[in-house]
Amino acid sequence: MSTTTKQKSSNLDKPLGRGKPEVNIATFALLFSEIVQYSQNRVYSVSELQNKLSDMGQHVGSHLLDLLFVREKGYKREVKLLNMLLFIKNNFWKTLFGKQADTLEHSNDDERTYYIIEAEHLVNKFISVPKDKGKLNCAAFTAGIIEAILNGANFPAKVTAHWHKGTTFMIEFDESVIIRDKMVEGK
Amino acid sequence: MSRQSTRGGDPRKVNGELFTLTYGALVSQLLKDYEDDDEVNKQLEKMGYNIGVRLIEDFLARSNTGRCNDFRETADVIAKVGFKMYLGITPVVSNWSPAGDEFSLLIENNPLTDFVELPPGHSSLCFSNLLCGVLKAALEMVRFLLYSSCSFFHLSFVCFLFHTAFVSPKFDVISLLVDFGCCLLC
Numbered sequence: 242m243s244t245t246t247k248q249k250s251s252n253l254d255k256p257l258g259r260g261k262p263e264v265n266i267a268t269f270a271l272l273f274s275e276i277v278q279y280s281q282n283r284v285y286s287v288s289e290l291q292n293k294l295s296d297m298g299q300h301v302g303s304h305l306l307d308l309l310f311v312r313e314k315g316y317k318r319e320v321k322l323l324n325m326l327l328f329i330k331n332n333f334w335k336t337l338f339g340k341q342a343d344t345l346e347h348s349n350d351d352e353r354t355y356y357i358i359e360a361e362h363l364v365n366k367f368i369s370v371p372k373d374k375g376k377l378n379c380a381a382f383t384a385g386i387i388e389a390i391l392n393g394a395n396f397p398a399k400v401t402a403h404w405h406k407g408t409t410f411m412i413e414f415d416e417s418v419i420i421r422d423k424m425v426e427g428k
Numbered sequence: 429m430s431r432q433s434t435r436g437g438d439p440r441k442v443n444g445e446l447f448t449l450t451y452g453a454l455v456s457q458l459l460k461d462y463e464d465d466d467e468v469n470k471q472l473e474k475m476g477y478n479i480g481v482r483l484i485e486d487f488l489a490r491s492n493t494g495r496c497n498d499f500r501e502t503a504d505v506i507a508k509v510g511f512k513m514y515l516g517i518t519p520v521v522s523n524w525s526p527a528g529d530e531f532s533l534l535i536e537n538n539p540l541t542d543f544v545e546l547p548p549g550h551s552s553l554c555f556s557n558l559l560c561g562v563l564k565a566a567l568e569m570v571r572f573l574l575y576s577s578c579s580f581f582h583l584s585f586v587c588f589l590f591h592t593a594f595v596s597p598k599f600d601v602i603s604l605l606v607d608f609g610c611c612l613l614c
Binding site: 251252262263264265266267268269271272273274275276278279283296297298300301304305308336337338339363 | 438439440441442443444445446447449450451452453454456457458461471475478479482483486513514515516539543544545558
């Protein structure tokens, strides 16, 4: 009872800090494993499971967005599409996973689609997918994080995770993003 | 340019904020699903239990700690080795009961509660209840091993209380009360 009534200093009053010390990979992996199991028990299909993981990821991403921009970019936001993608590939990935993403590619036949490819993704490091769920990629969680970051930065997109050269995150931008970006670049 | 992916830090470490926010996402998902603080507490402890069962193996394999001679040593190992290894913090062991079978772990700067502000109406939610489950399971596993190797010390859990008390406005002090029923096996 007393916890709610007591005047507690707000999080906004605390200094942001320069990023937290790290935790052991086992701690994270086991927590993630519990998340996957919990979600698995509440769904009927692989795609539902991926959606659920993605939802959780979005929760994380929406909180990370401001944190990252305040810390890494000195309160400035990205307005150009390519810069935003590079920011995700370099800064974002480095902060979260300790290294940059392996590659960033632009689709040949669809200008709205980009790929971020990771040979071995942290989240999948300790996960072996059962045979009957071959399609399942738990990196849907990370896809959710990326999606929330892009959406929050006003680049509406849909991000999905697939098994291709390791893990590939497919980023499909909204048509409006491409049109806007062309206008910005054209100036 | 994309080739020079400089590896930062230890590959056996993960960004603490990713961990914190992931845990936050889990708790908020549980709250959405169960809509009841007590149910969420139970679920968190269950998940913690599953984690503890597996975490203790990793701990024994990597920490090189020998067998503890008494319960005080166990408490020290939990705080100074276990918590340090997995969460990067060192809780303070205190509040020993006269019988020496009960103690509290006080955690300052709990990494699980970074960025967390509970909305009003969740007074009975134990946000870090996961830790309870982890400790409970991990200790049960160890004690079971000792017991089976004919040690004369057998500990069974009687109750495991946990309160989050925001004692000081500066940091959240979490006190963890571990209560063991001790019995000697002849």
